[in-house]
Amino acid sequence: MSHKNKKISSTPKHTIIKALEKAGGRPKAVTEAADTGSDSEDNSSPENLLTPKDVIAIVTKTIQSELRSIVSELRSEISELGSRTDVVENQLDVVSKHQQTTDTEIADLRAEFSTFKDQLEDLENRNRRNNIWIKNVPESISAEALPDYLEGLFLQMLPDLSKESLNLDRAHRALRPKPNPDQPPRDIIIRFHFFKTKERIMASARNAQSISYSGSHLQLYQDLAQSTLKKRRDLINVTKVLRNHSIKYKWGFPFQLIVSKDGRSHSVRTPEQGLDLLRRLHLIQDSDPSTSASPSQQKTSAPTPSWQKM
Template structure:
């Protein structure tokens, strides 16, 4: 079949224009439909992202609220534990050769030497025992002895006297401590850098509740509740801040999500 190689007629050109116009219209309709579908899906995704953002931020707020409440409950539990130990005294260094049956009489004898002015009734011990656990080998230090004294005033006098003078038993040194909750002891150990600095400058300190450290200087009382705040605390006392304290930062809050987009069509 021979191809027509003659020039295009007006009719040919019109048909070509109609064909191109139809193709453009068809493609435009297809693209418009796809854009509408994508727009609808994008709007739904934005709505879901907005809901997820609000939910995440709400959960972060609830988590921080719960963390605060847990901290409050832990402080209350710690206080109850310490109150239950209020009349207790912890004795360290008493040889294991002192049997359980002899602990009461032994501590009573020690108290009579340290506090000879007390009436005999004031030496009353409600209960006494060694700390739980197995001693690790014959050369391991003896287990601590925990005693509950009937009178709080006797316990205070015993700790005060033992702090000011050396106490010995069978050529070994005895140490008397408060019997505190493990959580309280752990917190105090974290403050060792600060307490050692205070002692090196002959600054006497005490502990308060809720947990805080108290220092009396020049008729004023300075206190600090958290270790990361100790920088300002030490500066107020005129002390140089150790590097270990200077590097501490406040705990960061949970991150919040932001809406960094504009809804489709804006």
């Protein structure tokens, strides 16, 4: 029970007066302060008066008794509060441990989810391994004329390519509405039947400074998943430095950037790893702002709870 809600039956002044009356009398000064003007009872006779020493002793004893009572009640309330605090701490400790377990499980699930995403991305890219995109093919080339157009293009790039190896499973425009005459033409998506044929054509495109056919400047790209394209864009600062220093690199599966320098191969998967590699190869300085990771690439860790049971 709270000490604030407890009703006090008498004031300390009345308690002292009662203690004096119980002792056999009260001093005249106390009697005059306690009475309200009634002269019906006279307790001022010498035999009823107490000496100052007796009054001090009685008052001291009464105050000590009252203090002991108050201290006892305070101790009881403090003990009750301590018990309730222990219960709250125990419950909070259970919740904190449960939260830490949950955080660990969430971190594990995120790692597994990231692994599954990489595997799914790798599967999608493997499914696209025989595909290429060609940009700037004029819209005037109809779907019926497209196979002959592509055959002529590839034979120009690789004159020794046999028609048997140049087997296309399909070739079509990107699936979007036909653009206006003043807009770029839709891309051509091609799937080769033979992977080696596609690799030879892409190698020829990389080695050629430019590809022109029937009056059009064409560009050839490997068909990739959108997630892979985004990862490549995130590494654009790294590949830019490599090109400026004429250092060869290539893309690997699953996603990685493979850099060859001084007869050694290095692989990176994230912008942070790429920047670290450039520093180790002495291609950039630590203070170079042009190669810093973008804010979207910088990750912040979640705060760790500081709760600890006392």
